[in-house]
Amino acid sequence: MNDQLFKKIDITVNGRHRTLFIDQRKSLLEVLRKDLGLTGSKEGCGVGECGACSVIVDDVLVDSCIYLAVWADGKTIRTIEGESRDGKLTPVQQAYVDEGAVQCGFCTPGFVMATTSFVEKNNGQPVTEDQIRKSHAGNLCRCTGYQNILNAVETSMEACACKSKEKKE
Numbered sequence: 001m002n003d004q005l006f007k008k009i010d011i012t013v014n015g016r017h018r019t020l021f022i023d024q025r026k027s028l029l030e031v032l033r034k035d036l037g038l039t040g041s042k043e044g045c046g047v048g049e050c051g052a053c054s055v056i057v058d059d060v061l062v063d064s065c066i067y068l069a070v071w072a073d074g075k076t077i078r079t080i081e082g083e084s085r086d087g088k089l090t091p092v093q094q095a096y097v098d099e100g101a102v103q104c105g106f107c108t109p110g111f112v113m114a115t116t117s118f119v120e121k122n123n124g125q126p127v128t129e130d131q132i133r134k135s136h137a138g139n140l141c142r143c144t145g146y147q148n149i150l151n152a153v154e155t156s157m158e159a160c161a162c163k164s165k166e167k168k169e
């Protein structure tokens with residue numbers, strides 16, 4: 001083992017402080033999935049194209065497959081595992097269920113984190129369908145359930161008292 005490759009990091013994941021001694025070459029996704037057993041974030045492409053690995057780091061949505069774990073030192077990370085509380089889904093998660101926006105489910109954790117980030121950034125502000133589409137452009141669904149996903153984002157916005165300007169009555 002080459003000790004020079006390893007570094008201690010302190011991160012807070014879903015509200016829990018963790019100190020890890022990790023290989024500096026590891027991505028945040030690898031650390032979440034392999035070191036911490038948080039397998040909700042998925043590896044689709046591994047190169048920052050599909051968004052299946054999306055997590056929120058200090059309020060910023062990132063592709064954790066191309067985000068080095070050492071960059072997260074001292075930061076707060078939210079993954080899909082930390083969203084529901086006491087078995088109760090968040091409004092965003094509930095919207096995905098209600099709108100039937102889940103097919104195989106592989107992309108869903110990433111989409112839910114992208115929507116969560118978008119809803120939190122725009123809470124209270126009207127948004128357009130175009131803004132919703134652009135904000136989720138980094139997330140791909142191989143089952144191509146995009147209309148239902150779009151509906152889920154709009155329902156999420158409504159649930160958070162932020163109605164889409166273009167939502168049809």
Ligand code: FES
Nearest residue numbers: 044045046051065
């Ligand atoms: S797995 Fe990270 S963007 Fe595709």
Ligand code: FES
Nearest residue numbers: 104107141142143
């Ligand atoms: S639901 Fe299957 S990839 Fe999106």
